Amino acid sequence: MLKLLKLIKLFLWNCKLDIARSMEYRFDFILGTVIGLAFSSSGPILQYLIFTQTKGFPGWNLEQIILFQGILLFISGVKTMIFGSNTYFISDIVRQGDFDRLLLKPYSPMGIILASGFSLNNIGALIPGAVIMVYSIIRMKLYIGFAQISVFLLAVIFGLLLYMGFLALYSSIVIIVVQIGRLDELMYQFLRFGEYPVSIFSKTLKTALITFIPFAVWVNIPANALLNRLDYTVPVTFAFCVLFFYVSLRIWNQCLKKYTSAGG
């Protein structure tokens, strides 16, 4: 517990540094935020255009899909703001040979990596995501009680845990192969399975997305929580998020044993 508190403190220090850096280059920050928003919005715009010009996806009407897109933007914003710099950070320190120094620090290496990902630039997706979400809730006159808020928040927490699992797997590959271009792109494209309603996928894939690769936790569960249509699969998905994170950490520890220094 004490270790965790120390890591949170380290994370907060990194946040302060990143905010100070962003404020130093304000124009770059504003431009970067706008560009970040444009990139994050590409998926939602695509789905919105498809939806407005066709009958859309099974099980979702236009208002519901706007809420879905709002949540998608919001969650993407949260993920990339907290962990946005992680992939760059780990690749850079391993290639430069600085990862060796990180091993000497009084924190767990994975803890330091995860605590070093804050990127204020990615706030661009979070704010409009939150606005769209609140707008959709008001427009659809959704009842939001304690249960809905609890499940929503739990989904965000377990979603972050799952994302940390992916970052641990990514870091494991990086410390073994040292440098392979576009590995982050590969990971982000794979994670895109979580950006669509699970109802569009085949039965097998749907099952996989709520169990072994529980991407449903990111947008599907929070959206269904707000729409009051949750089912028994929610705790199963949460449990698989924990399992995924645990297995990723085990893999990381195994890879760490095999790590040989690079760079210099």
Place this chain on the structure above:
Amino acid sequence: MKVFMEVIKLNFKVMFQYKWTFAMTVIIQPILLLINMSLFKSIYAYNDTTSIKGYGFEQMVWYYTAYYVILSFVWNGITHQISRKILSGQLATDLLKPISVFRFMLAGAISSRIVAMLVDFLPGMLIYSLILFPSFMTVQSFFSFVLIALLAFVLNYMFSFLLGMSAMIIKNNMSINAIREVLQAIVGGGLIPLEFMPVWLNRIFDFLPFKYIIYWPIQFFLNRVEGNRLEMLLRVGFLQIVWIIVFYAAIQILWKSLIKKFCAAGG
């Protein structure tokens, strides 16, 4: 010309060392192909239709794959490379070479696309075709596509070089490059077929170069060119050449004036 060919050969050897980075598309693209297959299978079935905005199921799924196929023809990192050369002071050394910076970087861009053809385009086409066979494609449409894609490569190179020259004034042009990428995805039709956009917006897009770099090569790839194919090929090719001439003239004029004010930094 001999120097130019030598630079291409040399760059090819360097670029080939990064073959796995190029080949990563072959792993990434099937993931996207599978997502898009699920997405559009569901949409087409739910809408009980075989065509949306004139695109059949295969064409719609392949549209997004075609975007990456086009990129393996036209992509270059020139805009950012010029900025890096200015920030590091490398441009001063490049100016002393027996070949102009414009031609030197063009040779680099050609080499990188040859590598992309070998390790990205060719194996990629084979793998994607095994997942979803492009039955819409004909020999004629494929060669029309290659011709338009080659012109798109030249056009994109000119455009990138022109944007890259902004670094002579602002030094770091990363944000300009990022804005171009966003525009290329939205205005060029990389994000979604432009038929989904309002007609009036499409008319505006006609006056910008992005369509001729991304959208039109995709249309030829998907064999979606309506009316007389040869006439359309000549029309699009002509407009690409017009844009190439405009950009080339702008590069020549601006380069002469900017290089006089250029002061090497870094090192």
